[in-house]
Amino acid sequence: MSDDILTGQAPTQALIAPDPVAPYVSVILPAYNEQDHVLAEVVRICTALDASEFSYEVLAIDDASTDGTLGELREAERRFAHLKVVAFRSNGGSGTARRIGTQMARGQIVVWTDADLTYPNERIPELVRILRDDESYDQVVGARTSEEGTHKLLRVPAKWLIRKIAERLTNQRIPDLNSGLRAFRRSVSLPYLRLLPPGFSCVTTITLSFLANQHDIKYVDINYAKRAGNSKFHFVKDAYRYILQVLRMVMYFEPLKVLMPPALWLVFLGLVKGVVDMVRHPFYFPASTVLLVVTGMMIGSLALLSDLVVRSRDGV
Numbered sequence: 001m002s003d004d005i006l007t008g009q010a011p012t013q014a015l016i017a018p019d020p021v022a023p024y025v026s027v028i029l030p031a032y033n034e035q036d037h038v039l040a041e042v043v044r045i046c047t048a049l050d051a052s053e054f055s056y057e058v059l060a061i062d063d064a065s066t067d068g069t070l071g072e073l074r075e076a077e078r079r080f081a082h083l084k085v086v087a088f089r090s091n092g093g094s095g096t097a098r099r100i101g102t103q104m105a106r107g108q109i110v111v112w113t114d115a116d117l118t119y120p121n122e123r124i125p126e127l128v129r130i131l132r133d134d135e136s137y138d139q140v141v142g143a144r145t146s147e148e149g150t151h152k153l154l155r156v157p158a159k160w161l162i163r164k165i166a167e168r169l170t171n172q173r174i175p176d177l178n179s180g181l182r183a184f185r186r187s188v189s190l191p192y193l194r195l196l197p198p199g200f201s202c203v204t205t206i207t208l209s210f211l212a213n214q215h216d217i218k219y220v221d222i223n224y225a226k227r228a229g230n231s232k233f234h235f236v237k238d239a240y241r242y243i244l245q246v247l248r249m250v251m252y253f254e255p256l257k258v259l260m261p262p263a264l265w266l267v268f269l270g271l272v273k274g275v276v277d278m279v280r281h282p283f284y285f286p287a288s289t290v291l292l293v294v295t296g297m298m299i300g301s302l303a304l305l306s307d308l309v310v311r312s313r314d315g316v
Contacts, residue, residue: 022108026107026186027049032063034115035065048121053125058080059084060077061087061101062088086101103190111127112183120222120223121181124183127181127182141218144176144179145221166246166250169246169250178203192209204242204246212249263299266295267297270289273289
């Protein structure tokens with residue numbers, strides 16, 4: 001074992017040199033209680049990539065399933081040479097599984113997808129070819145043309161509203177903010193992995209991270225099927241986390257876009273109200289008028305301070 005590892009020092013360049021036999025594509029497949037269909041998904045992914053020109057690996061991550069998912073994956077691991085199973089002892093969430101899987105991946109291109117038969121994983125080679133053939137793109141996202149998830153009547157307008165907020169704050173068109181099927185360059189993603197939350201909004205985070213740092217994303221229309229098994233999505237809790245994550249990410253990269261508009265509006269309203277108060281009651285300013293102006297100035301100061309912190313930050 002290297003002395004660097006024993007002493008806890010940073011590994012030498014020789015230890016982190018690229019693996020000459022590393023695959024070109026790494027597919028990250030999180031699975032939590034998917035015993036009835038995870039094998040079918042593995043077969044579909046491996047069949048599509050076997051028929052392609054790409055070398056690959058599939059990292060199937062069992063997120064401490066309580067059913068027979070891990071057993072199914074272990075059996076599949078013996079059948080498929082390119083499949084590697086990673087078993088978590090405790091449930092970390094899909095975001096944690098994707099983050100650790102991406103860190104473990106050896107391929108230049110990383111693909112995220114789900115194990116619930118919703119995404120057309122036979123199209124994974126198509127997404128990879130776009131990145132291979134056009135170096136101007138750093139990520140390709142499968143943009144769903146329909147919504148087949150649970151709570152559809154509530155989910156569709158909520159996702160539309162959150163997506164429009166994200167588009168407004170990033171000044172970019174985003175056909176699908178939280179698609180679970182995407183391919184991206186691993187080298188580009190590494191600085192942003194620490195930002196990934198443990199839950200479903202990890203896909204939103206990786207999208208916003210790329211867009212905020214001028215990494216081009218291409219969207220490809222895909223069909224989206226009704227999921228197999230039971231959904232792990234909880235509308236109120238996950239939608240709340242979802243919108244918080246959008247605001248958090250924009251605050252992380254562009255805080256002025258979140259804080260300055262309400263600050264300016266409060267100051268403007270306070271000044272207008274002050275003029276009206278002067279006309280109605282000369283030299284009398286109610287506490288509400290002063291509060292509007294002071295609150296706007298405080299939020300504006302916080303916006304400028306936040307922007308200063310962002311601009312002075314090293315790295316991401």
